[in-house]
Amino acid sequence: MSDRKKILVTVLMPVFNSELFVAEAIQSILKQSYQDFDFLIINDGSTDNSDIIISSFSDNRIKYINNKTNKGIVSTLNEGLKLSTGKYIARMDADDIALPDRLAKQLDFLMANPKYKLCGSRAIAIDVNGKEISKLNRPLHTDQLKVFNLFRNAFIHPTIMADAEAIKKFGYNEDYKYAEDYLLFSQITMNYQVANLNERLLLYRIHDESITSKKKEEMMQSEMKTMAYLLSFLFNEVDQKNLLIHHSILRPQHTTFSLQEVESHLINISTANKEKQIFDQKILDKQLQKDWYNYLLKSNNKFTLGKFLSSTLFRIRNLNLKQVIKLLLK
Template identity: 35%
Template sequence: MFVSVVMAVYNGEYFIQEAINSILSQSYEYYELIIINDASTDDTSKILDEITDPRVKIIHLSSNHGAAQALNIGIEHANGEWIAIHDADDISVSNRLETQVAYLSKRPDLIAIGSWIKCISGDNQVLENELQYFEMGRNCITVDSDIASILYHGCPLTHGSVMFSRNAYVTAGKYDANLKIAYDYDLWTRLITLGRIENVPEVLYYYRRYNESLSNKNMHETVKELFYSFSKYVRNTIYNYREDYPKFVVVGSKIGCELFVEQSKSSLEIPLMIYKKERSYLPQLKSWFKRGELDGVILLDSTVHKHGLIRSLKRYGMEYNRNIFEFYSGDL
């Protein structure tokens, strides 16, 4: 199996060489490395131009396209039927490709495979317990059913650890170039509808975490994109038989609810936002649901008394991850 490793980079001078070295030292032999320089303004271009290894193909973009589109461009130039993503500041262990290819050879039903990760700090501000907490969240996920379920809550896969079928990627519609941050989550929600995705239960990827990462600095934009993709995922998986928009009440902070309504309008109908602490609205939700006028409730992270609400909603006949969803909303 020939694998194309695709790496997009923008101003990655500090860690790009380490990332490249981790791929060029792979134990697996049948691969190429395609690096898309997304119009970097630091010394990234100089570092890339000094590479002479014939396995490496460099594409310099004259203007910044964003990571999603840069990856799409790189994959267009790929020769492999399987695409291994690699972020420009992370590290793959030396047997990553070999292990994932071997796993796929035994599981021909899979269209994508990730791995467990080790978190490393990208700056001095990330505490060790924060790294361990993130690791634990990602490294408890292996089987396809868990990944499909957790996609209803947030992103369960580490982008740079994933290898996917090029055919499935094309069928799914590629990366959405309109998304700047959560383009990986968006792709997973579409790929999972085409076939099975699993994680190798082994640390094959070192993921660098920053307090000043793009997603952390732009929490509003991150959550905005997640809401958009999540609402599509709910519509296209659970309610894909419906011609009308499923009707959901959203519960959370005022800013979170308003943002969700705006981002979900192409997939869901939201007849009511609830961001107060009182529970007086529960009889109304029960009545709507029993009469078939409501499909369910979406609880954002900021929802007060969330677990009690879930118990009440289940008593009304609602089911978790069908009528009841808890979704990540950051600090909103």
């Protein structure tokens, strides 16, 4: 890929019809405080001016692949993994902005902690004009991430840097479109140490052309298949009803299940983990309590606090009133 000395980091960025934002994304990588990387850009058959914009950049760190036809995001990402030669692979999206110290801080962490194979960060969500919408938080430590990931993706995809050998071992799965990263990161998380840095290292753009806005149904099916993989660590068999209940915790607007069914499912998770010891029990029980309370809030039930306090999910931990208030205010 490069005539320079062995490069530690390959930045992988797929592009599809990103003419509005791709120049800013490229510039944000080229202006990183850590400069010694390869930048692999794969234009996946764009029909706009993305090719012209990418080709206008002249930098010996860039390797540009211009696919004449659209192969899809999963195929493009796997092509990128095969072509990447760095010891570490950093993901980047063509509509986001990497903050200047992103690569330096993630590389420092992974080199100082070789047992860790995946490192993400927190981020700031921005709109099409670059205006801040919200702050995007994720847990930081392996045990927290494993539990969080059981219910929702614990990593913001374009923030991650991963050990190349680990990420190539699993790759992106074509059968999990639009949540292919959720499965991949789940596989890595269940097999290695992982982390998110307690810093916001990316501006994550949200707009109408986002995959999650256009392909929601396929995305939800892929989410459920990933959840089935994760639940298989706790249960010998995961039936469709319990899988749908579990997914409704992430997307309660799509549920028709009773509160009793949801509560029972969450209790079963805690009970199964006491036997299997897959997840840290205290962290898991705290997450179950939070998800149960949030589910009750979204159900518009008038007796939310009472149902929460009377639930076995609450009694799992012997919380005092001060702790309850703190939990509910989080």
